[in-house]
Each structure stands twice: as C-alpha cells, then as structure tokens.
Amino acid sequence: MKATTYDVEDVMSLVRRPVVVNPDETYREIGLRSFGRGVFHKDPAPGSAIENKKVFYIKPNDLLFSSVFAWEGAVALATEAEDGLIGSHRFMTFRVNESVADMRYLLRYFYGGPGLEVIRAASPGSAGRNRTLGIKAFAAQSVTLPPVDEQRRIADRLDAALGRADAVFSRRKNMATLRENLAASLIASAVETATELVHMGDVVVFDRTVIEIDPYAEYRTIGIRSFGRGFIRHPSTLGENLSKLGYFTFPENALALSNLMAWEGGISVTRAEGAEYIASNRFFFYLPTDERVNTSYLRHFLLAKQGQALIASACSAGAERNRTLGRKRFEALTFPLPPRPTQDRVARVLDALNARLSSVYTEPTLDALRPSILNAAFTGQL
Numbered sequence: 534m535k536a537t538t539y540d541v542e543d544v545m546s547l548v549r550r551p552v553v554v555n556p557d558e559t560y561r562e563i564g565l566r567s568f569g570r571g572v573f574h575k576d577p578a579p580g581s582a583i584e585n586k587k588v589f590y591i592k593p594n595d596l597l598f599s600s601v602f603a604w605e606g607a608v609a610l611a612t613e614a615e616d617g618l619i620g621s622h623r624f625m626t627f628r629v630n631e632s633v634a635d636m637r638y639l640l641r642y643f644y645g646g647p648g649l650e651v652i653r654a655a656s657p658g659s660a661g662r663n664r665t666l667g668i669k670a671f672a673a674q675s676v677t678l679p680p681v682d683e684q685r686r687i688a689d690r691l692d693a694a695l696g697r698a699d700a701v702f703s704r705r706k707n708m709a710t711l712r713e714n715l716a717a718s719l720i721a722s723a724v725e726t727a728t729e730l731v732h733m734g735d736v737v738v739f740d741r742t743v744i745e746i747d748p749y750a751e752y753r754t755i756g757i758r759s760f761g762r763g764f765i766r767h768p769s770t771l772g773e774n775l776s777k778l779g780y781f782t783f784p785e786n787a788l789a790l791s792n793l794m795a796w797e798g799g800i801s802v803t804r805a806e807g808a809e810y811i812a813s814n815r816f817f818f819y820l821p822t823d824e825r826v827n828t829s830y831l832r833h834f835l836l837a838k839q840g841q842a843l844i845a846s847a848c849s850a851g852a853e854r855n856r857t858l859g860r861k862r863f864e865a866l867t868f869p870l871p872p873r874p875t876q877d878r879v880a881r882v883l884d885a886l887n888a889r890l891s892s893v894y895t896e897p898t899l900d901a902l903r904p905s906i907l908n909a910a911f912t913g914q915l
Contacts, residue, residue, distance in 0.1 A: 536679050537633075541651070542672035544634050545627040550590035552619050556581040563591060563620050565599040565607040569644035569903075572597065572609045574618065587622040591615045596636055598625040598643075603666045604656040606644035610636060625668065635681055637688035641695075642676070645907035651676055690915045694906045701902070705890075712886055719879045720837040723830075727869030734864030736826045737788060737819035741781040744811060748773035752780070755810045757791040760798040761836040764789075766810065778813040787818040788828045790835075792858040796848045798841070802832050817860060830876035833883050834868070843868060 554560070560583060562575045591597070591611050599607035600623045611626075620626070629636040642648040655670035678684060746752070750772050756765035783789070783803055791799035792815055803818065812818070821828060834840045847862035871879075909915045 536677045538675050538677045539633060540672070541674045541676055543630065544676060544678070545596060545629045545639070547668060547672070548595070548626050548628050550592070550626075552588045552590055554580045554584045554586075554588065556584050560588070561618050562588070563597075563615060563618050563624065565597060565602065565609050565624065567602050568606040569608060569641070572611065572615055574614075588619040589622070589624075589626065591618045591620055591624075591626060594628070594636060595626040596629055596639060596643075598627070598652075598666060598671075599623060600625060600666045600668075601664075603643075603652045604649075604664045606649060608640060608644040608652075610640045625666070631681070633681060634678060635684040635688050637692065638678075638684035641688070641691055641907060641910065642678075645904065646911040648676060687910050687915060691906065691910050694915070695903065698902045698906060708890055712883075712890060715886070716833055716883055717837055719882060720834055720839065723834075723871040723875050723879050724839065724869050726871045726875050728872060729870050730867050731825075731870045732864070733866040733868065736822055736870065737828075737831070738822050739817065739860065739864070740787060740820045741783050741812070741816075741818045743779060743781050746772040746775060746780055753810045754780075755807065755812050755816070757789060757794065757799040757801050757816065759794050761800060761832075762798075763801050764807065776813065778815065780811045780813055781816075781818075783807070783812055783816075783818040784820055786828055787820050788831055788835075790817045790819075790858060790863070791815060792817055792860070793856075795835075795844050795858045796841070796856045798836050800832055800835050800844075802829050817858070817863070825870065825873060827873065827876040827880050829880035829884055830871075833879060840868075 552560070556579065558580045559577045560580060561577045562583070564573045564575060565571075566573060593611055593613050593616050595611040595615075597609045597611055597620070601607075603625075629639060639648070643652060651674045652666060652671070653664070655674050656664040656666045657670075658664040679687075748771065751769040752772055752775065753769045754767045754775070756767065757763075758765055785803055785805050785808065787803045789801045789803050789812075793799070819828075835844060843866050844858065844863075845856075847866055848856040848858050850856070870876075906915070
C-alpha cells in the first residue's frame, strides 16, 4: 500500500484561540502527560492569578502538543471533557486535515510511532530535558503516511488493543489500591493487639558483611524500589565499573532498607535468590535478635502509615527527596509490637497477596505492552 510524504503543515494547522482573561472569572488549565498518557486538568484558578499569562481555549479534537515535553511523547487528543478549558502558550493546538490524516492515527504516530523522531528533529537542545519544540521547525518537517482509509483501519485496531491494555493497567492500579487498604487495615488491627513497646535495636540487629571488590571479577548489585515494590536486580558488571562506595553481602530473610529512599517505601525483605548479589553501603540489613519479631511483618508495618511516620522521624531533614535514614536514629525508634502469632498471620496474608499480584500483573510485562502494540501498528503487523 503506497504511502505519501507530506510536510507537517499540510497535515495539520496550528490554531490559536486567545483568551481575554477576566480577573473575576474562574478558569481551568490543562497539562499533558508524557508517553501518550493523555490530558490532565489543573485546579480551577481565578482570572486574577493568570491574567499576566498568554492562554488559549481548547476545543474537542484539537491535537495537543506540549512544546516542552513533546519530545518524550507529551501529545494528546482533546475530548469533550476539555471543551472550554485553556492552555498556556506552551501547548500547541492543531486541527488535522482529515482529507489526508486520521486524528487518532496521528496521535499515536507522534507519541509512540515514527512521528516521535519528527518531533525530536524539531526540538533543539540537549541539556537533560530542556528540548523545546519549535513551531516553524515542526511545520517544515516531513511525515510519511499511508492512505487515510488505512490510517482509520489501524486507528480502529489501536483503539481496541490499547483499550484492553488500559483496562489491565486500571485493574492493576485498583488491585494495588485494594492491597494498600487491606494492609492498612490489618496493620492497624495488629497494632491494637500490641502488648509491648520495643526499641527497634532491641528486636533486630544490623547484619551485613564487607567484601573486597576485585576490579576484574563480575558482580551483581541490588537496589530497592520505592513504595514497597521489591528489589531491583542489576545485571552483572566488572568490579572496576562499580562506584567507589563500600560493598557488602547480606543474609537471607533480612529486613532491607534503602537509606536514601526508605522514607518513600524503599523497604523489602531478602530471599534466597539474593544470595548471588551484593549491596552498597546505601542499604541496611537487619535480622531478628530473637523470636519476638517476624521480619516480613516488620516490613509491612514500616510500609504502612504508622511505620512511614516513624521512618520519616529517623531521616535527616533535607530538600524534598534528599532525606537520608540514619542508622542510629532508626535503631532508637520505639514501636508497638503485636504478639508473634498476630504478626505471622498478617505477614502470611500480605505476602500471599503480594506474590499473586506480582505473578499476574508483573510491571515489566505490563510496561512493555503499550510500546509493543504501537510497534506492531507502525510496522505493518496490526
């Protein structure tokens, strides 16, 4: 099927609808998520708060581009929900020439297909994320499109496939929320049964073993994801490529905390499969001193609201995300300890739920789903 090459300006036209801001009226601005994740609505604001900004009305079926983040897929199609909302001058609003292009096809073409490179070619700059889409440069770029009927066919297939993928993402999000609510309820109930207040350092002991790094040997290091999402297992690398931090082996069934991200849920429990890995001095590991504590329960407790408040109190007060957990402060924390059978029950329920969610809705698999669908669409496989 023959494709045709067009200049961007022949496929869609920039349309601006200036807003004359009334300081006594209320307005609502839009924003765009990267990676084709759609439009979000900001909180309503009085005109007096935006009267010095250049803002423009949004209409349904506008193809929207963030001039600042279009290069990483901040592209969306406005719907009825955006009718009458406004966007700053940093948002470009285009109307599609429907004789040569389908707006749904173009949406995916630009945020997840060949059009993304077209955007990047018109977005100069290389300082990190500072790449601004130029209006004139973008209009002069070329795009190669199949006939419009074929675009519509592909767009219909994408609507169906991405709709199913989004439903899976939504289900994962809902199940994660249910898990968090259940964990909060179980932990709160367990805390109510506590019969003693204990110091952290009395029920767990710091345990890791320093190793000498051989620059010519291979090592595999771990990290800990935030929000209780478990370990990151990095691929093997030569010792000479490791950072200059100290490195350690760690025991099985130990409470593991990232001293940089524990305040954001960077907490887990080591398992047998971690035996081949090492960790930097940014990670703390603790084993129970006796039978009073279940390390998995302790992990769930520290991830719950009460535990996160304790973790925060043991972290240095830094700027936003720069909050480091102090070992001595952590070990000095006092918390209510439920009876061991209660801990075991809570840990058993939450561990089983986590395992089921991880096996059914694995993040790497789901995260690869949308790119795979888009790749199939733009390589003639859909």
